[in-house]
Amino acid sequence: MKKIMAAAIAATLTAGIPASASTPDSYVPSPEIVTAQQEFADNGFGIFLHWGIYSLFGQGEWYLNYGASAEEYAKSAKAFYPADFNAAEWVKAFKDAGAKYITFTTRHHDGFSMFATRQSDYNIVDATPFKRDILKELADECEKQGLKLHLYYSHIDWTRPDYPSGRTGLKTGRDTTLRDWPSYYKFMNNQLTELLTNYGKIGAIWFDGKWDHDQDSTAFDWQLPEQYALIHRLQPGTLIANNHHETPYPGEDFQIFERDLPGQNEHGLSGQDVSQLPLETCATMNGMWGYKIMDQNYKSVPELIELLVNARGKGANLLLNIGPQPNGELPAAALDRLKGMGEWLRANGETVYGVRAADFPAQSWGTATRKGDKLYLHVFRPEGNEITVPTALKIKSAKEFATKSTLKHSRLKEGGVKITLPEIPQGTIDYIIELETK
Structure with a gap:
């Protein structure tokens, strides 16, 4: 398996488009991508899931960034045992809510992988007593119940010494002077190969974190064209999006807006031009992405329905976030909102699905x-x-x-x-x- 993955990566990287040679017109979507873009634009509504060992602390997904020691933080993996996690119940709740796809955080900025990876033992199977591949269970249920599976993947790692430090994760105790980009880039591409090889059909890869080097963006090369080429080679119908808050790059198949609808910028993250690509707005159901015990300020069902409709009115999908609890349950308040949205969509879905602005x-x-x-x-x-x-x-x-x-x-x-x-x-x-x- 390792030889196969290495060969696939090597072949793609040598065939990839050099970053310096890429232009906005250099990427031509394949027929499979064009079809997937149409289906994505029709879907209208998806569920975002921010879940990792950070849920144990109940302080949101950026907890490690705010001065915690990466070494001490990693010990929490031994306490992560989400006994109440039930993939079938999760997927059914999302489907009943009217969602057409889910986007699951496979690895956030804290570096912990929520899937069975051979690239690091810092993952849910090897580092926790739970020992189950949550992503595999979700992938199987999505296939069984007819929901599409999209995968969030962070370009940042606040724990690995080979990640070239940017502007975040500087207080974790990691030596920020250490960097080995070729090593880290290979690690990421190996993981992406696993994700696109071992979990069935993947609807999209949802990148995040490029903004970590926005202050040295002219000098730092993420080698995105080669990475995008790898993804499209492994699964020709997998869409790519990057939450970089910029105009879409060559190889990206839909455009993300964080917390704002396309054309709006109330939160300071969405001032970029609106492209002709399919659009998606990601938004929180309460105030935080990851589980935060003190954040019970959930939007009401009418507010969420208006948010969904306003997104569709601008031609965008709504990717609505839930931060699952550390025991594996979805918060009761989130389930209540999902139930209300599902009831409304069963009566009015014709005006939301398959529509345009x-x-x-x-x-x-x-x-x-x-x-x-x-x-x-x-x-x-x-x-x-x-x-x-x-x-x-x-x-x-x-x-x-x-x-x-x-x-x-x-x-x-x-x-x-x-x-x-x-x-x-x-x-x-x-x-x-x-x-x-x-």
Whole structure:
């Protein structure tokens, strides 16, 4: 197996495009990627899972970065025994919530691998008493229950001496003057080869951490083209995305926005231009990505539904995060929100799945999604008994989505369409209007 992996990596690296030679036009997606991009854009909703030994501390996934000793932190692996983890129950909860894929953190910045890897014994099978390959169990359940599996992989490692230190993880006790990029790059590519060889069909590789060297980005070369070529060679239909907060690089197949919708930048991480690639916004259900015991400030079901719809209104998927508990359970508050979202999506999924952005931006009353000749208006804040829709499309009919009751509409001289609203029942999360266009 090791010889096979080494040969695959060597062949790909020698055939890879040199970083200095890559241009925005140098990557041509394969037919498999084009098909996968279409399916990804149709999916609309995914679940992000930040889970690792950091959950034991209940302080979020960056706990090691804030002054903890990497040596002492690593000892916690011997206490990591998620006895209540049940892959079938997790995947069923995500599927019932209406999610079409999950993105699982295989290795975060703390360097601990949540899968069976032969590249380091610092992993869930070799370093914990649990001894089970959680990723394999999740992969099998995703295949069984029909959810796509995407894999998060960190470009950073706050524990390995060969990782060239950037601007984070400088207080872990590791000698930050040590660096061996060829060794670390080989380690990463070996792990990626394992992930794309041993866990079935992988929908996407979701990279994070390039920003660790944004202050020396002109001098530091991540050798992304070669790494991307390796992934596309091992699984030609696996999409690649990188959470670097920049314009997409050659070889990347969809664009990520962190905590903000495309075109917004309230959190300071998403000022980049919006590309023509499929889009995804990742967001937390409460305030933290990894489990934090004090963070019970969960968004309500109506808030999460509006977030999902607003993402779809901008043509993006919503990747909604959950930080599982150290015992392997999903937080009860998260399960409650998932249940509510699932109930709403079973009734209104037609307006969310397989849709694209409308021909106009979000309005004060809400947003819209489009599917073929159907335009779905999502009214969250009705303005009196009518709304104005700034569309240039000709409207054939207007109906209440839930009941198919006809609504009165008229073209305005100054442009757009006016729609008269009925009395909307109290407690309506999202009043949806279906417009049939000519």
